[in-house]
Amino acid sequence: xxxxxxxxxxxxxxxxPYFTLQPVRExxxxxxxxxxxxxLVYCRSQKIFSVGLEEDFPLFSNPAIERCLxxxxxxxxxxxxxxxxxxxxxxxxxxxCLVLWLSIQDWADYIINFVKENGLEDGVMTVEDIxxxxxxxxxxxxxxxxxxxxxxxxxxxxxxxxAIFKGSSTDDEGVKFSx
Amino acid sequence: xxxxxxxxxxxxxxxxxxxxxxxxVERLFLSSVDLEAEExxxxxxxxxxxxxxxxHRLLWINEASRSAYSVPLDTVIHAFPPKKSIxxxxxxxxxxxxxxxxxEGKVGGGRGATSLVITIVLRGGKNDPESFYGRLWxxxxxxxxxxxELKEKENLQMQGLGAGEGPSRVRTAVVGVxxxxxxxxxxxxxxxxxxQEAFHDLNALMSKAKEMVALAEKMRQKLLSGSAAQANDEExxxxxxxxxxxxxxxxxxxxxxxxxxALYHQQLCRQLADFVKLPLEKAGGMIALIxxxxxxxxxxxxxxxxxxxxLQACAIWEKYEVPVMLRKFDSGVMVIQNKAQSDEEIFTKxxxxxxxPDSLKMGISPSDAALTLGIAPALAKEHxxxxxxxxxxxxxxxxxxxxxxxxxxxxxxxxxIYLVKDEGLYKAWESTAATVVTS
Numbered sequence: 134x135x136x137x138x139x140x141x142x143x144x145x146x147x148x149x150p151y152f153t154l155q156p157v158r159e160x161x162x163x164x165x166x167x168x169x170x171x172x173l174v175y176c177r178s179q180k181i182f183s184v185g186l187e188e189d190f191p192l193f194s195n196p197a198i199e200r201c202l203x204x205x206x207x208x209x210x211x212x213x214x215x216x217x218x219x220x221x222x223x224x225x226x227x228x229x230c231l232v233l234w235l236s237i238q239d240w241a242d243y244i245i246n247f248v249k250e251n252g253l254e255d256g257v258m259t260v261e262d263i264x265x266x267x268x269x270x271x272x273x274x275x276x277x278x279x280x281x282x283x284x285x286x287x288x289x290x291x292x293x294x295x296a297i298f299k300g301s302s303t304d305d306e307g308v309k310f311s312x
Numbered sequence: 313x314x315x316x317x318x319x320x321x322x323x324x325x326x327x328x329x330x331x332x333x334x335x336x337v338e339r340l341f342l343s344s345v346d347l348e349a350e351e352x353x354x355x356x357x358x359x360x361x362x363x364x365x366x367x368h369r370l371l372w373i374n375e376a377s378r379s380a381y382s383v384p385l386d387t388v389i390h391a392f393p394p395k396k397s398i399x400x401x402x403x404x405x406x407x408x409x410x411x412x413x414x415x416e417g418k419v420g421g422g423r424g425a426t427s428l429v430i431t432i433v434l435r436g437g438k439n440d441p442e443s444f445y446g447r448l449w450x451x452x453x454x455x456x457x458x459x460x461e462l463k464e465k466e467n468l469q470m471q472g473l474g475a476g477e478g479p480s481r482v483r484t485a486v487v488g489v490x491x492x493x494x495x496x497x498x499x500x501x502x503x504x505x506x507x508q509e510a511f512h513d514l515n516a517l518m519s520k521a522k523e524m525v526a527l528a529e530k531m532r533q534k535l536l537s538g539s540a541a542q543a544n545d546e547e548x549x550x551x552x553x554x555x556x557x558x559x560x561x562x563x564x565x566x567x568x569x570x571x572x573x574a575l576y577h578q579q580l581c582r583q584l585a586d587f588v589k590l591p592l593e594k595a596g597g598m599i600a601l602i603x604x605x606x607x608x609x610x611x612x613x614x615x616x617x618x619x620x621x622x623l624q625a626c627a628i629w630e631k632y633e634v635p636v637m638l639r640k641f642d643s644g645v646m647v648i649q650n651k652a653q654s655d656e657e658i659f660t661k662x663x664x665x666x667x668x669p670d671s672l673k674m675g676i677s678p679s680d681a682a683l684t685l686g687i688a689p690a691l692a693k694e695h696x697x698x699x700x701x702x703x704x705x706x707x708x709x710x711x712x713x714x715x716x717x718x719x720x721x722x723x724x725x726x727x728x729i730y731l732v733k734d735e736g737l738y739k740a741w742e743s744t745a746a747t748v749v750t751s
Binding site: 143 | 700701703706707709711712715717720721722724726727729738742745
């Protein structure tokens, strides 16, 4: 079984047509579906939040069979994720893509669960604590993209479950949970 | 059909073209023509058919029922010119011919005791009676049907003492490979004659000397250029063989614009349908239009047609009941295909090929498929693309080229990307492909 770092690749990763955009509708639909799934699984396992079309993304090439995705096919697969709400273009020129292997709503729910499980209700955490603190180590929250985290927290704030406030130092913000 | 019982039936090809006799050449086609026996109303007239004037016969063809009747030209005693009068200006133009008939009034059954006047009514608005009459008269005068008989006799003579002083010959139209052969033969006969004359007396030889030198040179050249072809001249038998062989590739009476006029494309279309039958069989039911163009023109010999004419002729196949069809692939490649030919058969072959271990590993290229299917790579590629469209194959474009793999996408499970079912193509592929990756 082929590996990409510590990520286990599926067998079809060595199937050359997997890397050529298929013109026949039915075949292409299946191909797009498989790519979407693989991108999400891979990003989740490697905690990757952004995929750049012009940067080297290990998943988009397979040196073992000497195949790589064309720019067009990358756009097709990522656009498919975007249209499903599992990803967002980060710029107008569609060069960078934010991959949401959990949706903002899912992240918000995850944070609340985390807060409850750790008895942090009515507690205060800084944003940086959530991303790299001891409390979140080993959870999905460790290493979360700052933008994604802020959006999840704002969603919680709207629901009255959290309050974001400026900390004493300007470069960090605090969150008070009120679950 | 009882209506034509007074005329001898004629044979038609599968596409509705007349089957021609040896040496027979088509001269003119006219549509919407009636044949009537005005003096004898008991004979039912033939209505609205296609009239073909050949060097040997007048043929009346009913295209709907695919039946035909013929009037041999050697039975024609006289052809009356079309009448010009005020009255006739409004009626359909008529040309009358007097033919000999048997006692019962049947035409074409040999020299008959009585005669019969057949009225040819030209109902098609564009048909010009004067030109038809002119052409008919020309054909009658040339008496081509006698030439064939004559030649046979001469051939017999030639075996013994060379060509005799046969009566001055009437030429039939020089068209097709047979036309070239005929011309060639006439040339040789005249050469033979000059040889005989030359040896007849020395004076004549002197006068002919110049000619002889030129002739000798020409013969030498011919021997050098094609010794095989020349050797055949030694024995008449093998010469005959070669002629047969040439005739088998040639079309004796190619449809020309001159003979068919407005019906040109229609007749060409039918002739083409008859012609492609054999090459199609050899090519396995499908043949590229370009190849047909080359084969067809080679068979026609001198009367070449343009690609445009060929395309038009193929395009009107749809209208007639012919066993072949023109097919255009999505890529624009055009082929001629047997109607009976089905894609299924080819798909099965392609599916088999794509599941062989080598193909699983490396995919198949159009040339691989061409070898297996026994067809041209360009056509093989079309078949592969078709199979791809059906979901049998999928493509792989890489710096190595354009290849096709058996379609495994159906086997992959997006809900469990690591799943490989124990049986099926995915497993088979996985076990062969794994050896490539690890090696």
